[in-house]
Amino acid sequence: MQETAKKPAKRLPLVLKVDFRKSYARQDSKGVLKNISLTGAFLETNIDDLAPEDKLIITFQVSERQRKMTGTVIWKNKDGCGIEFQPFNKRDTQIVDDLMYFVETKRECRKEVLDNILKQVA
Numbered sequence: 001m002q003e004t005a006k007k008p009a010k011r012l013p014l015v016l017k018v019d020f021r022k023s024y025a026r027q028d029s030k031g032v033l034k035n036i037s038l039t040g041a042f043l044e045t046n047i048d049d050l051a052p053e054d055k056l057i058i059t060f061q062v063s064e065r066q067r068k069m070t071g072t073v074i075w076k077n078k079d080g081c082g083i084e085f086q087p088f089n090k091r092d093t094q095i096v097d098d099l100m101y102f103v104e105t106k107r108e109c110r111k112e113v114l115d116n117i118l119k120q121v122a
Contacts, residue, residue, distance in 0.1 A: 011035040011042075014103045016060055018043070023055035023070070031080065033060070036103070038096055040071065044080040051076060056083065062102055067095045 013035050019028040020043065031045035043058070050056075054073040059066060071083040085096060 011037045012100055012103050016099075016103075018058050018060040020045075020056050020058045022050075023057055028059070033058075034080070036096065036100060038085075038100070040074070040082060040084040042080060043083050050081050055086070058083070060099070062095075062099050067099070069095060 014033060016033040016036075018031050018033055020031055021028045029045065029047050031043045031047070034042045034044050041058075043056075050073050052073050052075060056071050056073065058069045058071060060069075061067070070086045072086055074082040074084050076082075087096070
């Protein structure tokens with residue numbers, strides 16, 4: 001029986017400042033989520049001691065509400081690391097879905113404003 005390769009979920013580009021820490025750490029570090037999907041994200045950070053299999057707790061703000069999500073480092077390079085989300089329940093998945101909706105809505109709003117400006121200039 002052949003193993004099928006997992007196709008990555010659609011990623012949305014974003015720039016979202018976050019705090020994160022290893023699950024056993026006491027102090028937060030700073031980073032920026034540069035893209036996100038329902039299954040994971042790219043975390044841009046200059047923290048060198050992250051490695052695949054590290055468990056992280058990521059904290060971010062959406063619509064003035066603080067959210068926390070857990071994840072596992074899947075890979076790392078000089079710019080940051082790939083995170084796979086580890087949702088405990090449907091609420092955790094909903095948090096990521098809400099964030100993606102927030103990003104898309106904000107993007108659509110900007111697009112409409114730009115379209116209106118271009119129509120007025122033309």
